[in-house]
Amino acid sequence: MLLQLKDIQKRFGGVSALRHGNLDVQAGEVHLLMGENGAGKSTLMKIVAGMLEPDGGDVLWQGRNVYFRNPAEAAEHGIAMVHQESLLAPHLSVAENIFLGREPRRPLGWVDRREMLERAARIIEQHRFPLKPEWKVEKLSPAGKQMVEICRAIQQGSSLLIFDEPTSSLSETETQEVFRIVRTLRERNVGVIYITHRLEELRVIGDRVTVLRDGETVHSGPLNEITTDQLIRHMVGREITAIYTRSALPPGEEVLRVEHLTREPALKDISFSLRAGEIVGMAGLIGAGRTELCRALFGVDAIDGGKIHVRGKAIRIKSPRDAVAAGLALIPEDRQRTGLATALPISHNVTMANLASVSRLGFLNHAAEKQMADDFTQRLRIRASSGRQLAGRLSGGNQQKVAIAKWLVSGARVFLFDEPTRGIDVGANIEVFQMMDDLARRGAAILMVSSEMGELLQVADRILVMRQGRISGELPGGTTQEEIMRCAAFEISAVTTEEHPE
Amino acid sequence: MIQRLLPFFTLLALFVILSIASPNFLTSTNLSSVVRQTAVINIMALGMTVIIIAGGIDLSVGSILALAGLLGAMTMEKYGIGWGMAAGMLVGMLCGFANGLMITSLRISPFIVTLGTMGIYRGFALIISKGLPVHEIPPSFSYLGEGTLLGVPFVLWILLLCAAATHTMLEHTRHGRYAFAIGSNPDAAFYAGVPVKFHTTLVYAGAGLLTGLSGMIEVSRLMTGQPTGGQGYELTAIAAVVIGGGSLRGGEGSVLGTLVGAFIMGLLANGSDLLGTNPYWQQVIIGAVIILAVAFDELRKRRIKD
Numbered sequence: 001m002l003l004q005l006k007d008i009q010k011r012f013g014g015v016s017a018l019r020h021g022n023l024d025v026q027a028g029e030v031h032l033l034m035g036e037n038g039a040g041k042s043t044l045m046k047i048v049a050g051m052l053e054p055d056g057g058d059v060l061w062q063g064r065n066v067y068f069r070n071p072a073e074a075a076e077h078g079i080a081m082v083h084q085e086s087l088l089a090p091h092l093s094v095a096e097n098i099f100l101g102r103e104p105r106r107p108l109g110w111v112d113r114r115e116m117l118e119r120a121a122r123i124i125e126q127h128r129f130p131l132k133p134e135w136k137v138e139k140l141s142p143a144g145k146q147m148v149e150i151c152r153a154i155q156q157g158s159s160l161l162i163f164d165e166p167t168s169s170l171s172e173t174e175t176q177e178v179f180r181i182v183r184t185l186r187e188r189n190v191g192v193i194y195i196t197h198r199l200e201e202l203r204v205i206g207d208r209v210t211v212l213r214d215g216e217t218v219h220s221g222p223l224n225e226i227t228t229d230q231l232i233r234h235m236v237g238r239e240i241t242a243i244y245t246r247s248a249l250p251p252g253e254e255v256l257r258v259e260h261l262t263r264e265p266a267l268k269d270i271s272f273s274l275r276a277g278e279i280v281g282m283a284g285l286i287g288a289g290r291t292e293l294c295r296a297l298f299g300v301d302a303i304d305g306g307k308i309h310v311r312g313k314a315i316r317i318k319s320p321r322d323a324v325a326a327g328l329a330l331i332p333e334d335r336q337r338t339g340l341a342t343a344l345p346i347s348h349n350v351t352m353a354n355l356a357s358v359s360r361l362g363f364l365n366h367a368a369e370k371q372m373a374d375d376f377t378q379r380l381r382i383r384a385s386s387g388r389q390l391a392g393r394l395s396g397g398n399q400q401k402v403a404i405a406k407w408l409v410s411g412a413r414v415f416l417f418d419e420p421t422r423g424i425d426v427g428a429n430i431e432v433f434q435m436m437d438d439l440a441r442r443g444a445a446i447l448m449v450s451s452e453m454g455e456l457l458q459v460a461d462r463i464l465v466m467r468q469g470r471i472s473g474e475l476p477g478g479t480t481q482e483e484i485m486r487c488a489a490f491e492i493s494a495v496t497t498e499e500h501p502e
Numbered sequence: 503m504i505q506r507l508l509p510f511f512t513l514l515a516l517f518v519i520l521s522i523a524s525p526n527f528l529t530s531t532n533l534s535s536v537v538r539q540t541a542v543i544n545i546m547a548l549g550m551t552v553i554i555i556a557g558g559i560d561l562s563v564g565s566i567l568a569l570a571g572l573l574g575a576m577t578m579e580k581y582g583i584g585w586g587m588a589a590g591m592l593v594g595m596l597c598g599f600a601n602g603l604m605i606t607s608l609r610i611s612p613f614i615v616t617l618g619t620m621g622i623y624r625g626f627a628l629i630i631s632k633g634l635p636v637h638e639i640p641p642s643f644s645y646l647g648e649g650t651l652l653g654v655p656f657v658l659w660i661l662l663l664c665a666a667a668t669h670t671m672l673e674h675t676r677h678g679r680y681a682f683a684i685g686s687n688p689d690a691a692f693y694a695g696v697p698v699k700f701h702t703t704l705v706y707a708g709a710g711l712l713t714g715l716s717g718m719i720e721v722s723r724l725m726t727g728q729p730t731g732g733q734g735y736e737l738t739a740i741a742a743v744v745i746g747g748g749s750l751r752g753g754e755g756s757v758l759g760t761l762v763g764a765f766i767m768g769l770l771a772n773g774s775d776l777l778g779t780n781p782y783w784q785q786v787i788i789g790a791v792i793i794l795a796v797a798f799d800e801l802r803k804r805r806i807k808d
Binding site: 320321364410 | 673674675676677679680682683686687689690691692693694695696697753754
């Protein structure tokens with residue numbers, strides 16, 4: 001037995017994040033860790049990796065009781081974590097990042113650069129990573145950065161690797177690449193803990209699974225002895241009866257028409273339209289230009305050419321401010337960075353896009369604002385103590401609801417959802433879909449970008465597919481994953497986001 | 503909660519200790535002089551509070567104070583007190599406006615822009631005055647800095663008025679809310695359609711206006727316009743904000759906190775004068791207080807966030 005966690009407890013202030021965290025991992029297995037947001041997965045893993053100290057319980061490493069005061073101590077024992085949000089130094093090279101803190105030295109303490117580059121090249125080659133030691137990390141895609149973190153773990157001789165939702169921001173090909181790497185690690189008798197929300201990847205990669213709910217381990221066992229439905233039930237703690245169903249609606253008038261929109265080099269001659277009451281899916285591989293399209297429509301990036309019509313009127317959108325005035329809303333892919341002010345209360349976030357509705361002559365009406373925030377907190381079932389709670393302290397799903405609520409206040413008619421379910425759990429997924437359906441029923445037009453084909457098929461009335469900056473196809477809602485892939489495929493290379501000057 | 507109130511308790515403790523330690527402390531003459539000495543920094547620090555909340559910094563306020571005071575004093579020589587006051591405040595506002603414009607349009611960090619204008623504004627003051635102070639101030643102008651209204655220093659009324667206005671602006675207007683939003687996450691504010699550049703520029707212009715006013719108070723207290731005045735004031739103003747709970751990461755800070763911060767430093771200076779402490783030690787003590795205040799605040803925040 002590599003690692004055993006027994007009744008781990010952790011409290012933050014008055015809130016108990018973990019009460020009975022139990023987990024055991026063997027060498028050479030891929031152990032899935034599942035649970036809804038806020039179930040305590042990340043907290044448990046941070047304790048294993050030495051980033052947090054437990055308040056109670058035992059951590060047994062190879063049968064011996066251990067206690068890590070910081071990540072360096074965990075690393076010395078052979079435990080490494082591959083983070084969801086990369087913890088690399090962006091301005092340094094791949095090799096420098098791999099050896100950060102343990103650079104090969106020459107006498108007198110000089111860093112032996114040649115030795116470092118050679119050893120990095122060897123690791124990269126052994127695992128067939130599409131990387132070069134001298135590349136700058138800031139130019140790498142999310143997948144590339146993860147690979148650097150994995151290299152670092154290998155270099156440290158780790159015998160336990162923790163992956164925190166490694167595939168949540170990766171394309172299909174990159175995901176396959178990560179799976180391949182995880183399998184090689186398993187073959188080399190490394191233990192792997194793998195946190196994921198994606199039900200479809202469970203059986204592709206996992207050997208055993210542990211489910212956390214409300215800070216307690218509620219299930220642990222081999223994957224082939226449990227059905228996916230049972231797993232979901234363990235995670236949610238109740239039967240999911242309200243499976244999402246899309247209301248049948250006849251599409252109304254055209255709300256948004258885009259003609260020949262171009263922004264070099266990301267977007268080329270894009271034309272499509274959205275009707276009231278429609279949910280249109282947008283599929284494509286990472287880097288196909290979907291996020292760029294949302295940004296261009298919303299005025300974040302300037303366009304080189306093309307026309308945008310909202311409800312029959314040609315409009316020029318030069319900033320998000322123009323877009324908001326025209327009735328557009330963007331729920332961006334990266335909630336923490338662009339969707340929310342996490343250090344501000346829920347109420348301030350909810351009214352941010354339309355502060356005019358709760359103010360007069362520039363002065364705020366705090367009572368009206370509180371009322372509005374409380375209304376939305378209740379209506380959208382945002383799990384918070386009150387509208388004054390800081391947005392950053394909500395779980396992913398609840399943060400997403402706040403990000404959406406902001407646009408309900410603004411009275412937008414065209415909604416651009418960029419990866420709306422990223423990093424949120426099964427229960428919240430369905431609630432978000434339900435919100436989209438509600439919006440459509442009230443006459444909004446919705447464009448939903450998603451990399452999860454399953455959810456596009458479930459939610460969208462029709463699906464546009466992008467490939468290399470163009471719309472490469474339009475498919476009916478009842479299409480198949482194979483059909484989408486056929487339109488989206490022929491990806492070139494996903495590892496670098498920019499050309500590398502060699 | 504107790505830790506959030508730490509600056510208030512510190513101020514209270516200082517007050518009590520000094521009352522006991524020195525018989526001269528709790529006299530109206532002494533307290534008035536503390537108020538007068540801190541008023542200039544205090545009013546500057548109000549503007550700095552808003553800037554820091556909006557995620558910025560302004561190193562040029564000391565130079566703005568000198569330039570605004572100088573030009574105000576020169577105008578006063580020719581056209582009288584009213585025009586002089588107006589000129590000083592207008593110059594301050596324009597300097598702040600220029601800072602804001604450069605920060606938002608050139609997309610350079612506020613630290614760099616105001617490091618540059620700190621030199622530029624100071625240089626202008628020296629060029630215009632040829633390095634010489636302006637002396638011909640109408641004698642009645644001393645009322646602004648040294649006069650008394652209803653038994654308390656006139657500047658205290660001005661300070662309270664400015665503090666109330668800044669507080670209202672921050673907590674009760676859209677502009678204030680946007681300052682918090684921009685400081686907390688400029689990208690999220692931009693994506694929500696907030697006119698980020700406009701409000702950022704306005705924040706600096708507002709701080710410039712308050713600095714211009716402080717410049718005129720300084721002129722009134724010294725009865726000269728000094729091109730070399732206000733050196734190092736920017737750091738004292740920043741320190742007041744930070745001791746009062748403002749965060750250089752943006753999104754945090756309050757008017758009340760800043761007032762307390764400025765008075766803590768004012769009392770420390772006054773106390774060591776009264777007790778006859780070596781004045782060189784004052785700097786050491788104030789420096790230590792800044793570090794301790796921020797350390798306690800970080801500790802508190804970390805405990806909440808974890």
